[in-house]
Amino acid sequence: MESRQSGRSVTVRAPGKINVFFRVGALQHDGYHSVASLYQAVSLYEEVTATHAEGRSVRFSGPIDTSALATDDSNLAMRAAALLMQETGYSGGVALSIVKRVPIAGGMGGGSADAAATLLACDELWGTGLGRTGLLPLAARLGADVxxxxxxxxxxxxxRGDELSHALAKGTFHWVLALPDGGLSTPTVYSALDRHRDEHPAELAPPPEPVKVDTAVLQAVRIGDPESLANAMHNDLQAAAVKLAPNLLEVMELGEQRGALAGIVSGSGPTVAFLAQDNRSAAELQRVLTRSGVRSLTATGPVPGARVIES
Known part of the structure; x- marks a missing residue:
């Protein structure tokens, strides 16, 4: 473990994600659901700078409103730093500065990206030497998307979504991310799905066990065909998210009427991910959404995970 260097810092960026396929199993006795997801990392990044300090602290900046985010030990990035200290015996501290670009409570894993970037940045800064392979078990303890x-x-x-296996993907997929106002609580969306399944058993087939990702969506990303992927995308949480936030349906209809190959609520929402044919189609759809008063961003995927960009 290297000696502490006052003022030294490490900056890591980590991507947000889209769930292009999401199947939810039955509620388990431990209160969790088994899931099967196809994740794609997209070019919308969180940026974490870790600097030597006496204690632990975190502050936020960036183009989105972070005023409601916790800055105490309940914050996921702070928990990541504390966990690494606990596991390695490191006795120093860290000041975290996070530039947030992934929507908050938007179903795109921004908090998880913060945690992943913090683990990698602190491991590099502190010289704790776990590396990416050694950090993965810690990441799983912090949350399913980390x-x-x-x-x-x-x-x-x-x-729970944290048992990962690499999926072959060819080419680049072009996304337009619509950001409706307000957030959705992930536990609330899951609870709404459970209630809907309980109240309408005749309409809904029992969730399959074990849940798995459909072959069609795996084949679509393997060959890099956006039209095939558009036909194969699915999210079991989408109906629950739309029930809690009915405006999502209007956003999805607008995007699909104005050029998107398909739209899907990402994870627990409320971000809606529209798949576009190409870069030009994505740019035009973003303009349409903006003119209609819907905040939106363009992104491409897949992209690599957390990476050190400055040390």
């Missing part, structure tokens, strides 16, 4: 933010690319997530 290992994927560390790895990036395109991957199948099973179990």
């Amino acid at each position: 290992p994927f933010a560390l790895e990036g690319g395109t991957a199948v997530g099973t179990g």
Whole structure:
């Protein structure tokens, strides 16, 4: 472990993600659901700078409103730093500065990206030497999406979403991310799905066990065909998210009427990810959404996971 160097810092960026496929199993006795997801990391990045300090602290900046984010030990990035200290016996501290670009409470894993970037930045800064492989078990303890933010690319997530296997992906997919006002709580969306399944058993087939990602969506990313992927995308949480936030349906209809190959609520929402044919189509759709009063961003995927960009 290297000696502490006052003022030295390490900057890591980690991507947000889209769930291009998301299947949810039945509620388990431990309160969790088994899931099967196809994640794709996209070019919308969180940036974490870790600097030697006496204690632990975190501050936020960036183009989105971060005023409601916790800056105490409940913050996921702070928890990541504390976990690494606990596991390695490091006795110093760190000041974290996070530039946020991934929507908050938008179903795109921004907090998980912060945690993954913090693990990698602190491991480099402190010389704790775990490396990406050694950090993955810690990432899984922090949350289901954190290992994927560390790895990036395109991957199948099973179990709670944290058991990853790499998925072959060819080419580049072009996305337009619509950001409706307000956030959705992930536990609330899952609870709404459970209630809907309980109240309408005749309409909904029992969730399959074990859940798995459909072959069609894996084949679509393997051959790099956006039209095939558009036909194969699915999210079990989408109906629950739309029920909680009915405006999502209007946004999805607008995007699909104005050129998107398909739209899907990403994860627990409320971000809606529209798949476009190419870069030009994505840019035009973003203009349409903006003129209609819907905040939106363009992104491409897949991209790599957390990476040191300055040390």
